[in-house]
Structures are given as C-alpha cells and as structure tokens.
Amino acid sequence: MKRYVFLIAYEPGGFEQAAAEVQQSYFTAHEAFSTYVAEHGNELSSAALADTDTATTVRHLDGAKSVTDGPFVETVEMIGGYYDVELPDMDHAIAAAAILPPAYAVEIRPTITITA
C-alpha cells in the first residue's frame, strides 16, 4: 500500500452557491469516493477546510515568529479539503480522484517516511 494525500482545489464559494441538486451530487461523489477507497485501501482521515479568509500563517522571519492573516500563497483556487488515504498504487489513486466532483482539481501527493 502507498499512502497519498489528496489536496482538493476548488473555487471559493462554489459549493455554497450551487443549486441543491448540485450540492447533493457533491455528497454522492464523496460517498462513492469513500466506498472506492474502502474497497481498495484505507481512508486515514479527511476534512473540508474553511475558506482561506479564515487562514492564519505562522512563519519565522529573521529568527522571530511572525503571524499573518491569510494563506501562505494567494491563488485563485484554494485548498478546500483533503483526504489522507492508503491505496495500492498511482492507478488506483487516479481512479479515486476521478470519482470526486468534476469541479475539483485534485493534486495527488505521495507521502514519504523521514527516518533519522
């Protein structure tokens, strides 16, 4: 099994502004995704994220902690949620990502193990 994090990008407000049946299709797609992952691997965790206007970024600048309002990178698309899953390989990861709502762009990132 390989572990992948799926980062979901979509336009802010897209879901809230959608018609009820479109919103329902989102739920259906996420359920189908979870079913697929359960059949072929494991879903470790997932979350929908609040909009980036609620984000806070912490950095260190010249050795001092710096806290700023906003995401670490300003883009048109934002990360709206994530899945952390285990699947056999990239082909399964692509198949799973394709199940999610078509309005999404899904970035598949393999995880790595850092050893001391």
Place this chain on the structure above:
Amino acid sequence: MTDPAGVLDATVREQWGRLTSLLLGHYRRLDLVEDALGDAVEAAARHWPARGVPDNPAAWLLTTARRRLVDQLRAESMARRKGVLLVTDAERRQESGRVMADPGGVVDDDLLRLVMMCAHPALSREAASALALRLVVGVSTHDIARLFLVPETTMAARLTRAKKKVVTAGIPFAVPSVEDLPDRLDAVAQTAYLAFTAGYAPGSGPDLLRAELAGSAISLVRVTLAQRPDEPVLLALLALMLFQHSRRDARLSEAGELVLLADQDRTRWHHDEIAEARSQLDHSSLLRPMTATAAGYVLQARIAAEHALAPSAAETAWPRIVASYDLLLQVTSSPATRLARAVAVSEAEGAEAGLAALEGISLPGSHRLPAVRAELLTRSGDGDGARSAYDEAIALCRNDAERAYLVGRRDRTAG
C-alpha cells in the same frame, strides 16, 4: 554469426526491454536494474571475445545482471530496501517465482507492464519518452540527449527524476484495467510519437544520426504492438512513422541542406518501409471504432501515404489530401493542422485559394505562417507582399538552416 560484438549489439537491441522487465518484475528495484544490466553488457564485451559467445546470449546477460543485483541487495539493509520497491500488481507478485526462466519463454506481459509504467500519464510526455527509450528500447542516455537536443547531464537528470517519481508516486509496473486501457495506449502512442518527431526537429546542423535515433521510437511501437497486435492507435502510428521515416535518406543533400519533399529523389526512399506502412494502414482493426488520437494518426498516415505513393511530386493527389485534412480538423483542430491544410489547398486549387485558407490562422511566435504566406504571395505575383512576409518569417526563425533558406527565397523574389 559468431562475431561477439555483433551478437552483443543484436542481443541488446532485441532483448533489452525484455531483460529489464524480467529483472524489474522480480526485484522491483528501478534504481538498480538498469545499472546491473549495463554492467552485464560491459562484462559481455570483455569476456565474450576471449571465451566465446555463449549459446544463449540473452540468458547469459540475465544471469550476470542477476548476480550483480543479488550482490547489491545483500550489501543493503532491509530497511533501506523497503522504501524504494516498485509497486506491482497483485497477480504479478504471485507468479514472480516462475518468470525467471530463460528469456526465450517469458511471460510477455512483463514487457507490456514495463511499457505502461514508462508511458504513464502521471509522467510528463518528455520524461515518459526518455524513460521508455532507455528502459524498453535500451537507447543510451547519450543518444537520448542527442535525440532531444539537450546536454547529456540534462537528460541524465531528467531520467533520474522520472525514475524517482515512478517509485515515490507508486506508478505501478502493471497492466491497466480494461476501461483505462484505450487511454493508456493513447499515452504510449503519444510518448513514442514525441520521441519520433524529436528526431526530425531541426537541429543546429545536419545530423543524420538523429533521424536514425527516431527509428528507436518505431521500435518502441513495435515492441508494444507485439503485445497488443490489433490496437488501432499502435497500427496507425506505426504506419504514420514508417511513411515519414522512409524518406530519411532523401531529406538532406550531400551538402547537408534540407531537401523539400517535392524535390526529393524518390528512388532514395525506403520502399520496403512504405510497403509495410501501407499494409498496416489496410489492417482490418482500423475499421473498428477508435479513440480520437487513433483517428488522428490514421488520417495523418493517409496523408503521408498520398505523398509516399505518388509517382512524382507533380502527380500528388492534392484534392484527396485536402479531404483528409478536412476530416483531421474535425478530430483535432490545431493551428498547425490548419496551416498544413492551407498548403494542400494551394497545391490543389492555386495560391489564391491557399491564401484564403490562411485567413484566421494564428501561430504567435512561429515563422511558419509568414513563410507559407510569403511563398503563396510569390506565386500569386505579389512580390512586395512576399518580401515583407519573408522579412517577418526571417525575424521569427530561430534555426540557422531554415533562416538561410528563407533569406535566399526573399532575395530571389522579384519586385
């Protein structure tokens, strides 16, 4: 055939992909297999002249490469080994014990697995092309770099990055599911065609070897076609490549200048390859429904066939070529295709019709559009318009040989 170097060359050429796929299927170490096989080839070059060519040269290479791999694996800790293993499909894992038989009777699916891994859509097409030429066809990094006109260190880094992505992202050494297969075969075809066209991209000077290297992209298609003999996209692409490749010896003059299709010595075309391309294009599988990519290759191959089969440039069936371009534009509408169609229209119906067909085409930054317009304006008798279009083309052209050709044309254009 007892010449050791000749046997070794032929074995590498014909068996590299098969040996690589066998070793990868068993040891799943993309970082070690290629080097181990390379070492085995070096050892063969040293030992065979003195000790004689073994009865089964491919099996000798396989055994030698396996020994290197086993030595390396022993030297490593298990902890390190785990993270870098290639992902394979479950079915493959179960049979991994028996595929190490002699390479004459292997499970050929391993070779298809290797092709599908190299041409995976999660890799950039440039990376996939390089990886497939290296692992499936056995082209050296040096030669792949030459084909793509990049420094060898750049190509070596590209290959290393591609292999790292395969392993880290879990791109599987596996045959895709039935529903994904058409898309994945399209990806293989696009990967091979990119490598092929790289061999014909204008370089900084005459380089016959690059055209020969384009032939290794044909080998990639042949290897895949041997595993999937009736796939329309592979049949159509093979026909297209063979038609284009058959003209390689006539493309350059003795002085090394590009010779246009109309001026080529047709006796120097490889007519055996043209005959093979024709029979591929007549394959009954090309009557079945196919992907848009496959349909595009069929139509391009038909256009290439008109050129290849015309007894002379003057006898080319331009109206049929225009008709094929019209269909091609329905499958894939690109400005480059529309430009090629306009050229065909000018040959079929005259320069004025060709100029009309150029209307609305936009190819920013390319010298090809003004170069074609200049040529058609010349033919229609508009010398001033032609010269200014040539000036525009010359300013945009980045290739020395082509620019020299355009300058010559401009200077010969009467006012």
